[in-house]
Amino acid sequence: MAKKVISKEEWNARLAEVQVDRDDLNKLIMNYLIIEGYKDAAEKFSQESGAKPPVNLESIQNRMVVRTAIQRGHIEEAIERVNDLNPEILDTNPKLFFHLQQQRLIEYIREGRVMEALEFAQEELAPRGEENPEFLSELERTMSLLAFDLNGPSPVSDLLTPAQRQKLASELNSALLLSQSQEKDPKLPALLKMCWWAQQQLDERCTYPKIKDFNKAELVMEPMGAVGGGSQGSSSSAVAGA
């Protein structure tokens, strides 16, 4: 069955019919800046667009300090910051707390402070392992770092990668956002994913001007026989310029 063809003119006309509130667009962008922690950008954007940040911008700063501390391997500092921000978080979130302590252990090992690592594992982590068997196996895996050459290949080398810190930083960021009644994921990427998915669905049924490169957000018509190509005109996609 031949696919239905929707011309660029028709497509643009339909897009023009969709009313997108400017305020909503601004809110989307603000939401992205805040959750991702771009405090300065959020401040500027707020001044220029008039969009009110839904939270105190100070709280973004605090979250970013915590995130940076984790990324640098300063776990103790991060814990103290979190406890200052909201002492309830780590008391009511054993898994997150364990992951933080685990990372502290990893950092001791990375720095070659073996004695301190053993002592810390004994005093801080072992009791948590007793409380929860899931933690115990993770603890054992972490301790096995001591058995391998840190620079050589090992089954647990992933624990030493920046990705491990990154994962923890995200987990902690989510917990902080949640404690402030904020979503943990920005809406904008989800919308882009949805847009991409919708295009996939539409591809099966018709030919239409689509966004191929989300960085450019230009509407490109699939080449149809001898029709002259080349993109003309500007796009009017709702996500353009995001």
Place this chain on the structure above:
Amino acid sequence: MTLTPHEVAVSQLATDQTVSLDRIKSLRFIKNNIIGNKTKKDLYIQLGIVSRLQDIISTKDDKDSQLKIQAVIVLGSFAFGNESNILALTNSGVVEPLLNCLNPSADPKLIEAAARTLNAIYASPKVSRQQLFMANYLHILVQLLDTFSSKHRPGQDIVQVHTAELVASILARCCETLEQQMQIADSGAIPLLMRLLASGISKSQEAALGALAALVKDNPELAQVIAQMRPGVIPEHNSDIMLTVLPILVKMLQLTGAVQEAAPQVLAHLIWESENMQKAVCDMEAIPKLASIISQMDEEDNVYGIVGQKDKLKENSLLALAAISQLKEDCRKQVIEAKVLSHIVSAMSHPSVGVRAAACQCTRSLSRSVKNLRTSLVDAGIENPLFQLLSDEDLGVLRSATATLCNIVLDVSPMKKTIMERGIVSKFVRMISYGDNVVRLNTVWAIKNLVFEAESDVKENVMRQFGYNNLVLLLNDSEPAVQEQALNLVRNLAHKREHDIEQVFRGLGNGQLLSIIEEKLSWDDPRLLEHALYVLVNIATGSEYHKQSILKRQGILRSVLRSMNHESAAIRVASIWVIINLTWPDDKVSQSVHECVTLLRSMGVEDRLLALNADHDLDVRDRVKTALQHFLMDQQQYGHNNNGNGAPSDQTGSGIGRHGYSSSRYHDPRQQQQQENIPSSSSSSGDAFGGGAGSTMDTTHIVTGGPGAGGHDRR
């Protein structure tokens, strides 16, 4: 012997000489040690830290709030440990100093920390709530719910919001007795909680809901208060439900187990009475899915002979079908096309009460379509099982069966005749004695539809079996809706033929008919008033004797006169119709009509009519014109002009003819059809106007088993 760092930290708290900066440092050290670490919490409690902390938070010295804040946080962390920790805190008496920290002039961070710690302490049901209700604490606490208070300072918004959340949570934990609930409500917490609920901040909303839930638990009085608060605090989520919830529910229909069983039930409840949602679910192709669930089950039953195992799934699926096809003809069409009707009909004889009721609910929805009444439902043989269900012992079944019956006996239905022949009327008698308002209402409704526009012998047959004594009972029923339909029934019985009117006169006994009407007219119930007036309209088309029996009753005439000024245009119209029919002249104004006109004129009817010439309602003005023509004809023939009020001279006597009336007041806008009613005045016989009450299709439905039975369309 050397001290551990922990022992050092505790000892530093005690020394009065230590500068507060060092003490804060120690407290932070302790805090970061014990948060998340149960072993360390136990260790510090054993070191006797609690009483030292209590000393710190009890000082009146407010110079350094940091010290207090850190101490309160440390106490809170202990409370997050376990119940024995909490009891260690309360036994040394920390609750009161913590409550004192809530003082509104204190550092907001201290207030927040104290609220957090108290909330953690009150997590234990073993802790007494008594102190909270003493002194001024409750009042202070409740004020903290107000996040928009005047002392709002920039940079403190998060702290304030957190505090309000914590306070709401504390309140939720302090609603253990009725007295506590009432005290919290009396302190003004409810409006502030409602505001928190509307804040749009998810954690705050959660906390506010928790508190409100605790306040209304086993407390109907407060539940009432909250239920009556301004709606709109919680916005309507219909569009959300349509876009997100419904598609998921429809998908769930294809799962198995408990989810599949519950999904159709939830679906049915959500879309009940909502045309848009029913349409949406229909578009999501829920009907074929439900149909295949039902028909597959029937096949399995046949093969394996399993009885009773999946009754609930069947019941819920049928209920969902009933809900989807409740209001939209398109949806009904889909149900028929899904070839599930035979399964619905066989489910009407299912051993499970729930399944029977749900199946009957389906037939009820489907019978709201004239097309279905004429074809599909007949073909599927609904009549037999429905007849059986009218003797069912279950109330829910009986309610939906009688509601379905209302539609089955409509004129358009070929089943009307056969169900009569089966002896439906004898069942009516039993059904009205069933002590249920809904069943009784449905029954009268069905009889009304049955005799609508019927031949005299049919009416007589029905009433012979049903009994006029039962009609009298219904006319005096405790339910106004039943009375209304009973009056409707009288109206249909006394319609069209003089003979029919006479039958009702005789049936109800001499004069009783008009006594009943007189009484109903005196009620100030517009619904009864209108139907009672139309009974008079019909009687006035009868013999001289019938007319005279109205004219003899001053009370009735006065009520008619009064109704001509009623605020409802429909009632004004009805009362003018009474006048028109009473004064109906044939080619010439007979002596008796002249006497009638004279009587009415003397009562001031003509003046009233003249005044109504300027009525804003077109229908009223048209009827007034006709009535005044009658008065004018009388005047032209008999020549006197009372009160000097001549009828407008442009209305000549010539050309007075019969009027074509099409009165479709009883038309239900939601139905395509229910009543091809009300005879246009038949030009052949020279009848005056007479109006039947119309037969109406049932428009509402009853939730099976639910107490909230809907009434029929009433007006």
